[in-house]
Amino acid sequence: MQIRMFKTVYDTGSIARAAEVLHYVPSNITARIKALEEELGVPLFLRHGRGLKISPAGETFLEYATQMLALAEESKAALSPQAVPSGRLRIGAIESSASGRLPRLLAEYHARFPEVSLELSTGTWSQLLDDVLNHRLDGAIVAVEVERPLLKRTPMYQEDLVLIAPESFGPIRSAEDLLGKAIFMWPEGCPYRAALERWLLEQGQKLPIVGIASYGAIVSCVSAGAGVSLVPRGIFEQYRKGAGWTGHEFAELKAISNAFYWHAQAGRHPARDAFVQMLREGLAAGAIRSDT
Numbered sequence: 001m002q003i004r005m006f007k008t009v010y011d012t013g014s015i016a017r018a019a020e021v022l023h024y025v026p027s028n029i030t031a032r033i034k035a036l037e038e039e040l041g042v043p044l045f046l047r048h049g050r051g052l053k054i055s056p057a058g059e060t061f062l063e064y065a066t067q068m069l070a071l072a073e074e075s076k077a078a079l080s081p082q083a084v085p086s087g088r089l090r091i092g093a094i095e096s097s098a099s100g101r102l103p104r105l106l107a108e109y110h111a112r113f114p115e116v117s118l119e120l121s122t123g124t125w126s127q128l129l130d131d132v133l134n135h136r137l138d139g140a141i142v143a144v145e146v147e148r149p150l151l152k153r154t155p156m157y158q159e160d161l162v163l164i165a166p167e168s169f170g171p172i173r174s175a176e177d178l179l180g181k182a183i184f185m186w187p188e189g190c191p192y193r194a195a196l197e198r199w200l201l202e203q204g205q206k207l208p209i210v211g212i213a214s215y216g217a218i219v220s221c222v223s224a225g226a227g228v229s230l231v232p233r234g235i236f237e238q239y240r241k242g243a244g245w246t247g248h249e250f251a252e253l254k255a256i257s258n259a260f261y262w263h264a265q266a267g268r269h270p271a272r273d274a275f276v277q278m279l280r281e282g283l284a285a286g287a288i289r290s291d292t
Contacts, residue, residue, distance in 0.1 A: 002036040003065045005029050006044060010054055010062060085271040086115035092128040092140035093120065095215055096159070096192070097258055100234025102141075105282050109275060116271045124189055132261055138272045139262040143191045143232075152264045156279060158255040159232040161195060162247040166225040172248045175203035182227030184218045187211035191256055196230040199253055219243065232256070 008018040009029065019026040037044050044058035054062065093102060098120060110118060123131070125142035132140050133150055141156060165172050169181065178200075185193040193209065200207055210227070212218050218229050219239045236247055260276055262269075 002032045003068055005032050006036060006058075007062070007065050007069060009033065009045070009052065010058070014052060084115065085113045085274045087271055088117045088119065089269075089271040089275060090119045090121070090137045091275060092131055092137040093122060094125055094128070094142055094258075095122045096143070096232045096235050097141045098122045099215065100232060100238050101157070101258075105278060108282075109278055112278070113271065113274060116274075118271075118275075125191065126189065129261060132263055135263060135266070138266065138269060139260055139275070141258055141260050143256050143258045145257060145259060150264050151261050153259045153261045154276065156258045156260050158257055159234060160249070160255045161192065161230055161253040162233055162236040162249055163228060163230050163253075164219070164222050164236060164243075164245045164247055165228040166222060166245050168225055169228070172228070175200050175205040175207075178205065178207060178228060182221075183207055183209045184212050184221045184227050184229045185209050186215075186218075187213055192230055192232060195253060195256060199250070202252065215239075 005018065005022065005024075008021055009015055012018045012021060015026050015029050015033075019029050022029070033044065040057075040061065042057035042061075043055050044061060045052045046055050047053075102120070106118065106120065109116070121128075121131075121137070125144050128137065128140035128142055129146070129148070129151065131137040133148070143159065145153070163172060165181075169177075172178065183196070185196060187193075188211065197209070212221070215231065215235050218231070219235070221227060222229050223244050225244075230253070240247070260279065262272060266272075
């Protein structure tokens, strides 16, 4: 407010007229200007009787004051509900979402909002949510439902689960058909791996799992005939062409919900809100498959 008072005094030529414009008493403005001068260590105005004249230091400060006030107005406009999204948007996503569901959406978002600098990073769901909590990300898509006091979430889509196996393995009708076969999954903590482990236990099987933190590497292992994997449908659809394996679905392997999380105290963020809206539009239009 001190900077606005200084600029208004300069524009109107007196403290009295500045007080009328800003709806303050003159003594308040006088005190604020003096406090600003003390903070800067230089006089901003030269006083001649009842009149004021800007000082050489005030002339220099005026340029910065004008820029700061203009930037403040620009930032307010950028946060308006009617504002065109701009600035930086940092989105996180688990790899299955980032590679299997988001590429088309990201291209469309960039085309529609070129003034937004979009950054996408991948990681485990716990890492991504930690980044949201610590304001390193503006939002994240993960395949878990957790309750944390400072996080808000909105459901996005359901991801079907598909067991992929080399064609040479023949039909796979139950967990027993996996005996003696290598199973490749993401390391522990992955919700899709947890779904497979639950299914195996329910079927009375406890089979070893090889942890690989890359869907590209997992799919390559299956394509090479080395074993099987349980993948979300988005990954299945992305890699199925010419993969040399087949997909198997089981009713007991329920679809897993993917949700978008953001910090509850982050406030209005037009670029983030536009991203979530586009994600929902993509689901409605079928650009991103949803089973909800």
